[in-house]
Structure formats: C-alpha cells, structure tokens
Amino acid sequence: MHLHPSAVQTGCYSERMLRLGLALLLTALGAAASGMKVTTHTLENGMRILVHEDHDVPNAAMYLFYTVGSRNERPGITGISHYFEHMMFNGAKKYGPKQFDVVMEKAGGRNNAYTSRDITAYTNWFPNSAIEQMFDLEADRIRDLAFDPKIIESERGVVSSERRMAVDNSPFGTLYEQVNATAYTAHPYSWPVIGWASDIAAYSMEDLKAHFRMGYAPNNCILVMTGAVTHEQVVALAKKYLEPIPRQAPPPPVRTVEPPQLGERRIVIKRPAQLPLLLVSYHVPATKHADNAALEMLETVLSSGRSSRLHRRLVEQDQLVLSINAGQQLALDPTQFIFSMQVRSGVEPAKAEAALYEELAKIAKDGITETELAKAKNQQIAGFYRSLKTIAGKANLLGQYEIYHGDHRKLFTAVEELEKVTAADIQRVAAQYFGENNRTVGTLIPESRRPEAAR
Amino acid sequence: MKLRLLTLALAAVTIMSAQVKLPPYSKKTLPNGATLILLNKPDVPLVTVRALFRGGAEAESATQAGINSLTVELMRRGAGTRSAADFAEALDALGATLQTGSNRQVSFAGIEFLERTQNEALGLFSDFLARPQFPEDEFAKALAQRIDASKAAKDNPGAALGSYFPAFFYGSGHPYARPANGDELTLANLSRQSLVDWHKRMFVGRNLILIAAGAINEKTLTPQLERLAASLPAGEAYQWKQKVAPPAQKQPRLLLIDKPDSTQTYFMIATPGIDRTHPDRTQLEIVNTLFGGRFTSMLNDELRVNSGLTYGARSSVDEDRLPGAIAISTYTPTETTVKAIDLAVEVLNRLRTQGIDAEQLLSARNYIKGGFPTSNLETADQVASILGELEVFGLNKGEIDDYFSRLDAATLAEVNATAKKWFGAAPLQFLLVGNAEKIKEDVKKYAPNMKIHSIKDPGFSVPAF
Numbered sequence: 001m002h003l004h005p006s007a008v009q010t011g012c013y014s015e016r017m018l019r020l021g022l023a024l025l026l027t028a029l030g031a032a033a034s035g036m037k038v039t040t041h042t043l044e045n046g047m048r049i050l051v052h053e054d055h056d057v058p059n060a061a062m063y064l065f066y067t068v069g070s071r072n073e074r075p076g077i078t079g080i081s082h083y084f085e086h087m088m089f090n091g092a093k094k095y096g097p098k099q100f101d102v103v104m105e106k107a108g109g110r111n112n113a114y115t116s117r118d119i120t121a122y123t124n125w126f127p128n129s130a131i132e133q134m135f136d137l138e139a140d141r142i143r144d145l146a147f148d149p150k151i152i153e154s155e156r157g158v159v160s161s162e163r164r165m166a167v168d169n170s171p172f173g174t175l176y177e178q179v180n181a182t183a184y185t186a187h188p189y190s191w192p193v194i195g196w197a198s199d200i201a202a203y204s205m206e207d208l209k210a211h212f213r214m215g216y217a218p219n220n221c222i223l224v225m226t227g228a229v230t231h232e233q234v235v236a237l238a239k240k241y242l243e244p245i246p247r248q249a250p251p252p253p254v255r256t257v258e259p260p261q262l263g264e265r266r267i268v269i270k271r272p273a274q275l276p277l278l279l280v281s282y283h284v285p286a287t288k289h290a291d292n293a294a295l296e297m298l299e300t301v302l303s304s305g306r307s308s309r310l311h312r313r314l315v316e317q318d319q320l321v322l323s324i325n326a327g328q329q330l331a332l333d334p335t336q337f338i339f340s341m342q343v344r345s346g347v348e349p350a351k352a353e354a355a356l357y358e359e360l361a362k363i364a365k366d367g368i369t370e371t372e373l374a375k376a377k378n379q380q381i382a383g384f385y386r387s388l389k390t391i392a393g394k395a396n397l398l399g400q401y402e403i404y405h406g407d408h409r410k411l412f413t414a415v416e417e418l419e420k421v422t423a424a425d426i427q428r429v430a431a432q433y434f435g436e437n438n439r440t441v442g443t444l445i446p447e448s449r450r451p452e453a454a455r
Numbered sequence: 456m457k458l459r460l461l462t463l464a465l466a467a468v469t470i471m472s473a474q475v476k477l478p479p480y481s482k483k484t485l486p487n488g489a490t491l492i493l494l495n496k497p498d499v500p501l502v503t504v505r506a507l508f509r510g511g512a513e514a515e516s517a518t519q520a521g522i523n524s525l526t527v528e529l530m531r532r533g534a535g536t537r538s539a540a541d542f543a544e545a546l547d548a549l550g551a552t553l554q555t556g557s558n559r560q561v562s563f564a565g566i567e568f569l570e571r572t573q574n575e576a577l578g579l580f581s582d583f584l585a586r587p588q589f590p591e592d593e594f595a596k597a598l599a600q601r602i603d604a605s606k607a608a609k610d611n612p613g614a615a616l617g618s619y620f621p622a623f624f625y626g627s628g629h630p631y632a633r634p635a636n637g638d639e640l641t642l643a644n645l646s647r648q649s650l651v652d653w654h655k656r657m658f659v660g661r662n663l664i665l666i667a668a669g670a671i672n673e674k675t676l677t678p679q680l681e682r683l684a685a686s687l688p689a690g691e692a693y694q695w696k697q698k699v700a701p702p703a704q705k706q707p708r709l710l711l712i713d714k715p716d717s718t719q720t721y722f723m724i725a726t727p728g729i730d731r732t733h734p735d736r737t738q739l740e741i742v743n744t745l746f747g748g749r750f751t752s753m754l755n756d757e758l759r760v761n762s763g764l765t766y767g768a769r770s771s772v773d774e775d776r777l778p779g780a781i782a783i784s785t786y787t788p789t790e791t792t793v794k795a796i797d798l799a800v801e802v803l804n805r806l807r808t809q810g811i812d813a814e815q816l817l818s819a820r821n822y823i824k825g826g827f828p829t830s831n832l833e834t835a836d837q838v839a840s841i842l843g844e845l846e847v848f849g850l851n852k853g854e855i856d857d858y859f860s861r862l863d864a865a866t867l868a869e870v871n872a873t874a875k876k877w878f879g880a881a882p883l884q885f886l887l888v889g890n891a892e893k894i895k896e897d898v899k900k901y902a903p904n905m906k907i908h909s910i911k912d913p914g915f916s917v918p919a920f
Binding site for chain 1: 539544549551567599604606609611613715716718751763765766786788822825828829835
C-alpha cells in the first residue's frame with residue numbers, strides 16, 4: 001500500500017539513471033522511434049501542461065510538479081515544504097477534510113506525493129473514467145486550501161513520526177543528515193528536506209499560509225498527464241478547472257551560493273548499530289551543468305552492477321563493505337556526489353575509505369577503457385526502457401526533465417551532448433571533482449549505549 | 456453537494472467496470488516435465504525470462520532456513536566456463552539484470568535483457584540454471600555477506616519486526632516459522648556441499664516453470680527456451696507438504712523484542728488467516744482494503760489521520776500455499792505505545808461488531824478495480840509474475856479474467872460475515888519491537904502470557920511460550 005504523503009527524498013539516487021538512459025535510448029533509436037509523443041499547452045495563468053497518450057491500460061497518471069522545496073526555506077521553517085505536502089491532503093473549500101482521498105479512492109484512484117530539495121510533486125493514478133473528478137479535486141486544493149488549526153496539530157504528529165522512522169531510528173538517515181549539514185555551510189541544501197525536529201514542532205499558521213502563497217502559484221506548476229487520455233480532453237479540462245486560478249508571484253530566487261570548500265571535513269556519529277556506515281561526499285555542479293553527463297557515466301562505471309569498479313573491489317575482492325552506492329541527486333543548484341557504504345563487521349571503516357580513494361585515483365590517473373564505456377552505455381539504454389514501462393514512470397520522467405533541464409524537449413538535444421562523452425571526459429571529471437579538499441567524510445561507529453544527551 | 460458526488464462516483468462505476476483480461480499466451484509441457492509459458496507484449500524492447508522452481512521456504516528444514524536464496528545467489532557466482540567476476544561482467548556488458556530470491560512457494564530467478572541481446576543473455580541464463588560451479592571461495596564469501604546482512608537488518612526496526620514474526624506466529628515445527636533468507640544461526644549450518652545437493656534435487660525439470668514475456672518472437676524463442684529447459688534433468692517433482700494451519704492459540708500472547716535505543720514501538724497484531732485458493736479470498740480482499748489496505752482505511756484513518764499517532768497503519772492478508780496470517784502493522788512513539796495499540800484493537804472490534812456499509816463496499820470494489828490494471832497487467836514482468844502464480848497455485852486464468860465479476864458478486868451480508876469470521880475471531884497475537892524498559896509494564900495488559908527477548912541475541916528465533 002502506498003501511504004501518501006510519502007517519503008522525503010534523502011538519499012534517492014535512482015532518478016538520475018533514468019534521465020541519462022533516456023538520452024542514450026534516443027541515440028540508439030532516434031527521437032521519433034522512441035514512441036514518446038508529447039504534446040504541450042500553456043494555460044493563461046502560466047501553468048504548463050505536458051500530455052503523453054498511451055492506451056495500453058485504461059488508466060491515467062496525473063503528476064503536478066511545483067518548483068518549491070526545502071531550498072526555498074530558511075532556518076526556523078526548515079521542512080515546511082514537506083509538511084505542506086501533507087497539508088495539501090487535509091481539506092479545501094469544496095472537498096473538506098479527508099475528502100480528497102475518500103472521493104478519489106471511491107472513484108478507483110490512489111495517490112502519493114514527494115518533496116525534494118527543489119520540488120514538491122503530487123502523483124495521482126486512476127482509471128480514465130475518473131479524469132474529470134481529478135481535475136476538480138486538484139483545482140479545489142490549489143485554489144482554496146483550508147488551514148484548520150486542529151488538523152495542523154494532528155499532522156505535526158504524523159510528520160514527526162515520519163522523521164523518527166526515517167532519521168532517528170535509521171543509522172543511515174542519521175549519518176546522511178549530518179554529512180549533508182557539514183558539506184554545506186551556507187546554501188539551503190544544508191538542512192534536511194524533512195526539516196529539523198524543533199522546526200517541525202514550531203511552524204505557525206502564518207508560516208504555512210505564507211508558504212502556500214509562495215509555492216503554489218499555477219505559474220509555478222507543471223502538469224503532466226500520461227495514459228489513456230487525449231490532448232484535447234486534458235486541455236479542455238485544464239481550461240475549465242485550472243485556468244481560472246490566478247497567477248501569483250513565484251518563489252523568489254535562491255541567492256546564496258555555497259562558497260568553495262578549502263579542505264576535507266570529517267564527522268563521526270556514535271550510536272547503537274549492528275555495523276558501521278561510511279559516507280563520502282563531494283561537491284559537484286547542478287544537473288544543468290555541462291559536466292553532468294560525464295559524471296553520470298562515471299557513476300555507472302563506478303557502481304552500476306556487480307562488475308562495476310567499486311562493487312568488484314570493495315564488496316567482492318577486499319570484502320570490506322556489504323554494499324556500496326554512488327550517485328548524485330537531480331539538483332537545481334550545485335549538489336553532492338555521494339558514496340555510501342555499509343562496512344562489514346570487524347572491518348575498520350578507514351580501510352574501506354582508503355580503498356575507495358585508491359579506485360577514484362586510478363580513474364583520475366589512468367581513465368577507463370572503451371569496453372567500460374560501451375558497457376555503461378548499454379546499462380543505461382536498458383535502464384531507460386525500464387523507466388518507460390509504466391505510465392507513472394513516464395509522467396515522472398517528463399516532469400523532471402522539464403524542471404531540471406528547463407524544457408522536456410531537451411531530451412532530444414541532450415543526445416548529442418551524451419554522444420560527446422568520451423573516456424577522456426570521464427577521467428577529467430574524476431580528477432576535477434574527487435579531490436581531498438572537496439570532500440566531506442562521515443563515519444557511523446556502532447556504540448552499545450546511546451549517550452543520554454542524544455535521546 | 457454530497458448527492459452530486461455520489462452520482463458522479465456511481466456513473467464512474469459503470470464505465471470502469473469493464474474487466475481487464477490477461478493477454479493471450481501459450482503454454483506447454485516439455486519432455487523433462489518443465490512448463491513453458493510465452494507471452495508477447497512488446498511495449499518496450501525488453502524481454503524478461505523467469506524461472507520458478509517449486510519448493511521455496513516450505514521445502515527447507517528448520518536448520519537450513521535460507522538455503523533456497525543462498526543457492527540461487529551462488530548460481531551466478533561462477534557458471535559454465537565463467538568465474539563469478541566474468542559472469543557479472545558479461546551480464547552488465549549486455550545491460551541485463553538478473554534477480555534472484557525465494558518465497559514460501561518457489562525459488563526464482565528472472566533475467567531481463569534488451570531484445571537484441573537475446574542469444575547472449577539466454578546463454579548466460581542457461582549456464583546459471585544448469586551449470587553453476589559453486590566455487591568454495593565464493594560460497595564462503597556469500598555466506599559471510601548474508602550473515603552480516605542478517606545482523607544489519609536489526610538496525611531497521613520495521614524490518615526486524617517482520618523477521619521475528621514467523622517464529623513468533625507459526626511456532627517451531629511449522630514450515631513458515633523462519634525468516635525467508637534465514638538468519639545468522641541457520642545460515643551457519645550450510646555448507647557448499649549442501650547447496651550442491653540442494654541444486655541437484657530442487658532445480659530440476661519437473662519443478663520448473665519457465666516464463667518469457669515482453670518483446671518476443673515466439674518462433675525463434677521457443678526452441679531456445681526448450682533447449683535451455685532441457686539442459687536440466689527431469690529429476691523428481693517436489694511433493695508439497697500437507698496443508699497445515701498456523702497453531703490455534705487458546706489465549707493472547709505478547710512478545711516484546713527489546714531494542715533499548717528505539718524511540719518508537721513497531722508492532723504487529725495478528726490472527727490466523729487463509730491460503731491462496733481459499734473461497735473467502737475475494738471477500739477478504741474487499742474487507743482488508745477497507746480495514747487497512749488503503750489510505751482511507753479504518754486503521755490509517757484512526758491512527759494517522761485522526762490522531763497523528765503514526766506515519767502509517769495498515770493490515771495485510773497472507774495468500775500463500777499454506778494458511779497464513781491476517782495482521783495489523785504500524786509504529787508509534789514509545790510514549791504513545793498503549794494509545795496506539797488500544798486504538799488498533801478498538802478499530803478491529805469495530806469492524807467485527809459494526810461491519811461495513813453499502814457505500815464502503817462500493818468504494819472498495821471501485822478502488823480494487825481502479826488499481827488492478829496498473830498493478831497487474833501494465834508491464835510484461837507483471838503479467839509474467841501473474842502467470843507464474845497461477846501455475847504455482849494451480850489456478851486457472853479465470854482468477855484474473857473473472858475477478859471483477861467476483862468482486863461484484865460479493866454481497867454486503869457475505870462480506871460482513873466473512874469479516875466477522877476472520878478478523879480477530881481468534882485470540883490476538885502481539886509482537887512488539889521497542890524499548891522494553893519503558894513499555895513492558897503497560898503492555899502486559901494485552902496478554903498475561905508475555906515474554907521479553909533482547910534484539911542483541913543472535914538470529915531471529917524467539918523464546919518458547
């Protein structure tokens with residue numbers, strides 16, 4: 001069962017691979033042959049609409065992406081974007097408390113939502129017979145959300161429970177949050193998407209209303225519809241239900257730029273756990289940056305599949321870690337490329353750390369082979385097709401591309417960018433970004449008793 | 456306004472009631488007893504081939520729990536002429552994925568590959584199934600990794616809850632009484648030779664169901680898959696165990712797994728349920744949808760939406776070959792443990808005493824039907840999974856093709872009688888993971904027969920009651 005409002009995206013690296021894979025598929029087949037016909041429309045209030053028809057099953061997916069996330073917050077209200085994601089299900093003018101879910105489920109639909117550093121996404125899946133109902137429900141909550149003090153309090157409990165599960169009772173969640181807060185000293189990416197516990201406990205009614213005004217302008221939203229729908233049907237319903245909602249000022253630009261890191265940063269967490277954890281994090285550019293394609297390819301070479309360099313060395317050959325993941329999240333601003341490892345019992349985390357650096361240095365010094373490059377491309381082509389299996393997967397991809405590349409059509413021109421990626425580019429980005437001064441290292445050391453102060 | 460809404464919803468019913476059906480597929484029995492199923496569903500240029508071997512967890516002995524999943528793991532660590540590393544390299548070079556595992560009925564392996572790499576991918580899959588080498592060093596390595604993974608699972612209290620549940624609920628002697636992948640105690644009993652023997656005995660033609668789905672060419676693929684299946688000996692078919700139900704407990708029991716650093720209590724409340732082919736299954740799916748199977752369910756509504764006690768509360772009905780559990784599961788801050796358990800039990804009692812009404816029944820039907828196409832029939836691997844399930848449980852395709860009419864046929868009286876018959880009719884069994892020091896006195900009231908067990912004790916076995 002999906003329980004919306006869903007997990008905050010903390011260490012979720014999967015999206016990235018889908019995106020790169022998409023470009024490669026197009027290399028292989030040509031844009032027209034991909035079968036991904038997308039039509040667009042912009043409402044008078046600035047809301048952008050993307051439609052992709054697919055009549056394989058009699059269902060549709062409706063995704064709304066608001067470009068507002070934890071980067072639009074400030075100390076004192078951290079996590080409010082995510083908290084607000086929850087509030088969007090708690091009643092509006094026409095459909096009161098609980099009615100969004102009650103009406104939707106009764107019409108055969110289900111929903112979820114997620115919040116990241118950059119966006120808040122609302123995801124609906126339903127039989128195509130429920131399409132008009134969905135527009136009515138979405139329009140109601142965008143236009144006339146209710147702010148009931150009693151519900152606001154109850155939802156605080158839900159979000160606190162989510163935080164306790166995802167962070168406080170999870171060794172990985174705890175370490176990730178602290179490494180992230182150390183890697184950034186100025187930029188809003190430094191605080192967790194779910195927010196600090198003390199902020200969750202303290203949002204005021206005025207904070208919530210201000211956030212709604214800032215983030216939920218129709219001109220700050222992209223609507224993606226996929227499945228058993230037609231362009232004409234979607235546009236007609238959007239005009240009827242969504243176009244009357246007035247345009248508003250979008251969130252102000254995020255001005256703060258993270259200053260360059262001038263030396264390695266290290267933190268240690270001590271808490272009860274069965275095995276140690278190790279996170280190594282490097283500053284890398286935003287998704288739109290020209291080096292992104294090479295970094296994605298490097299990531300595949302390093303950690304996709306059991307034959308990848310890091311899995312082979314650290315998991316199989318030296319048996320230092322149980323698992324290793326690597327990757328970067330989609331990001332509007334400069335972000336982090338993170339390596340996370342579950343260290344084996346009886347192994348010094350420093351040994352795993354040293355082996356990681358050795359592998360990264362090898363690529364910086366000697367580069368990768370043409371065979372590795374070809375393998376990475378095949379892995380990504382197949383990964384792309386996997387992301388296209390469902391109408392939900394397609395809706396998510398289209399929205400993310402529109403946001404992180406500014407235009408979903410850049411899917412088609414991105415192909416040439418990717419084809420240009422060479423083994424030499426991969427060697428260059430490895431040397432450029434994976435340097436000692438650019439990294440933050442976090443180690444979680446299992447301890448049998450948690451200190452009283454940390455309770 | 457309410458009336459208008461209802462009309463809308465009712466109008467929707469007639470439109471979406473059209474039954475979605477299984478796409479056409481072919482099925483035949485091969486000379487060595489294997490079943491071969493093919494399905495062309497060319498949405499994307501990928502092919503998925505999945506091999507199921509009957510047996511699964513119920514075939515494992517109590518001391519060898521985890522042997523199925525470790526055997527399929529070892530089969531990729533050196534096969535044909537390739538070493539473990541070479542096999543991984545060859546698989547990745549194609550962009551293919553190979554997923555393995557086991558459940559209560561079967562061990563399984565599924566390879567998914569780009570259509571144009573069919574020959575190479577099937578060559579690898581054939582080596583994997585029929586010519587694994589079981590190298591001693593890879594066995595030692597995989598075993599050590601599994602044991603560490605089993606320990607690490609205790610860092611996730613939600614996962615730990617699920618791993619302790621089988622031993623607590625089914626009790627020793629029952630085939631389902633251990634965690635699916637075994638634990639550090641049972642894995643330590645396995646040797647390389649035990650895996651070789653297991654492979655020889657279980658991974659044979661008479662136990663095999665081979666399913667290919669996706670962008671396939673039946674003409675060229677059929678002979679390839681026939682050769683692949685033929686590379687396995689016919690062997691002896693696994694004999695399913697006698698049907699045995701979970702033990703009928705005469706009184707409530709409560710097991711508290713002590714995790715002193717936990718700031719939340721994770722709990723399950725369970726009662727005996729049904730098997731996969733039980734005649735009450737459709738009605739129970741309706742009841743479970745309303746009770747704890749969706750966001751607006753009675754449980755989630757009370758524990759999350761109305762009271763903010765948790766991020767989510769749900770219930771599930773096992774549908775395996777042997778009768779399983781019906782269970783509530785959720786978590787809550789340590790301080791609100793009793794409040795949350797009280798409320799969960801209260802909601803269960805409300806279902807039993809008040810039942811559901813006609814509007815709820817309609818909503819549940821629509822909800823199940825509305826999500827059915829995208830969760831079962833949208834992708835080739837979903838359909839492959841369903842076809843395998845039908846085969847394993849001996850069900851016919853009416854299970855899918857007539858599902859909507861079975862949902863429609865369930866009357867309110869029948870559904871309520873079924874709810875009463877199954878949900879909480881037997882004494883409730885409570886399993887908790889949390890800070891025992893803080894909650895043990897308060898939770899005694901649920902079951903005088905209470906035991907406390909430290910999470911630090913090795914494995915997922917539990918004290919006898």
